[in-house]
Amino acid sequence: MKDYEVIIGLEVHAELSTKTKIYCNCSTSFGADPNTHCCPICTGMPGTLPVLNEKVVEYAIKAGLATNCEISRFSKQDRKNYFYPDLPKAYQISQYDLPLCIGGHVDINVDGNKKTIGITRIHIEEDAGKLIHDAYTGDTLVDMNRCAVPLIEIVSEPDIRNADEAVAYMQTLKSILEYLEVCDCKMQEGSLRCDVNLSVRPVGQKEFGTRTETKNLNSFRAIHNLIEFETKRQIEVLENGGVIHQETIRWDDAKGVGYAMRSKEDAQDYRYFPEPDLAPIVLSDEYINDIKNSLPEMPHIKKERYVSEFNLPEYDAEILTASKHTADYFEKATAACNNPKAVANWIMGDFTKMLNEKEIEINESKVTEENLASLICLIDKGTISSKIAKQIFEEMFETGEKAEDIVNKKGLVQISDEGAIKEIVKKVVEANPQSVADYKAGKDRAIGFLVGQIMKETKGKANPQIVNKLLLEIINN
């Protein structure tokens, strides 16, 4: 078999977190009853006039500046024509030849290797409605609440070469958009999703192969799996002497299979033309500079600061800054307990594991920053052992109770009183003469057993350093 190179470009759609839709004052909030956030403008009634939301322009420019794009001083909107029941006007207002942002790039990191992915353009457009299949009647129901929710589409250069790079690129964009607070990036709600354009070519061939497009992938897993699937499929077709057709693929993530939807004969012809109802967007240097100056600290800068200000390893800093929620949480908790490394360890360890299991973000957790900080203070002061702390944390995670309250309620205060511990150590040593003999015979593992017995006697509350010290003193006497 020949060696193949995979060429991937992503079109990422991000719903902007404006309060209102792109051309009318209807709310954009998610989850309302169907067709209750609608008006004649967003449902495409004749004779209505769309007026552009100023925040949409501002947010799109923020995204453009944060991804190193050139911001167009002159830009316009166009109609993209197609018939589908989720699009009441039968055209989508988008941008064709003069998008707001052009020619940027982002740096991604895959297993420690840096790579730059080019960004062709970012343009503004409106989202379509939602179609719901009614299993009972067999009809399709149209909910227009999402019609005209503002989107930016971020189009990458075909610089991506495999599934890991695609996921890293998507994660990087997600992180940037979260930091900018221009998109809530809830992928499961569809507010951040992407289309994957993919082709393969034998290594050394100059021309790109024929590409397929897979639309609306809304999880990192789906992006990864689709790319692995489609790469394998295309190579198999070519190896068997077949040809790749330019077509749209629908990805069924549950089944792990892609299906061809439209073939080339039906290729869409969108007949773009300038939107006569909307005025051109003309931006001054001053306006763009004001936005530039308002940008928050971006993840890569924050990461460097964490290394220098908190003395964190680069690895920790990278993980903590990948999501704005995590970074905000880390900074708040650190300010409250002044132990950045401990906060980092908690966040990167059990906490993340538990969040992943529950499929929630850190800011949705019941454990507040202050509560994690006070748990860490309890360990630092020696009030509880770190082993007990893990148990307490699990309970905090489930109930949202304060660490101190759980410690008091359950009597989990660490025993650091040498006299009390000494009694227990003596008792355990007397009860286990064989282990003591084993230890004296050079079997170091026997000491672990004895420590375990002591901890069992004290329900894990004995201060482990004191236990170790006293145990060795008593045995060696």
Add this chain to the structure above:
Amino acid sequence: MSISKEEVKHIAKLSKLNLTEQELDKYTNDLSDIVNFANELSNIDVDGIKPTAHILDIKNVFRKDEVQPSYDREQILKNAPSKDAGCISVPKVVE
């Protein structure tokens, strides 16, 4: 003919229109006339003239991002020929 019958078929398909052979011939003629008429513009010398993005001399017409009440759902769905569960109901399109 500045427009071919095939092109008319394609446009009809995109517009979800079914045309008879007779209608196809008629529209091929009519649309050709329209395109020919518009093509007159190509004879004008536009050297040094900026492309027109909008016919009016306006720019930056924006509104504030402030929520106002939407319409009642009954109003929004009033003209729908078929509705169900607060939605417009259409023939099956979801696969």
